[in-house]
Amino acid sequence: SSVSVYQSLPGLSLECCNSLMTSLMHCGITKDIIEMFGLMIDEGTGIDEVTISTVLKALSLAVPASSHSCTLVHCCAIKSGYAS
DSSP: OOOHHHOOOOOHHHHHHHHHHHHHHHOOHHHHHHHHHHHHHHHHHOOOOOOOOHHHHHHHHSSSSSSHHHHHHHHHHHHTOOOO
């Protein structure tokens, strides 16, 4: 599975994280995507447009979507220069 490949990697790149998040999205596992986003921020992996798009989609499907999580994603997007 995608998760086992991810766990076996010696180092985690942004691309690996985005790939796993996208795979989780296809499986409908939104909680893990939101959790992974937090880990990416905490560990300094970085974020890009794919990360933000995926986590926003996960938040839109989460029941209920946490306003705190939405605010966190918004702030990270703005700080990273992805303002609209």
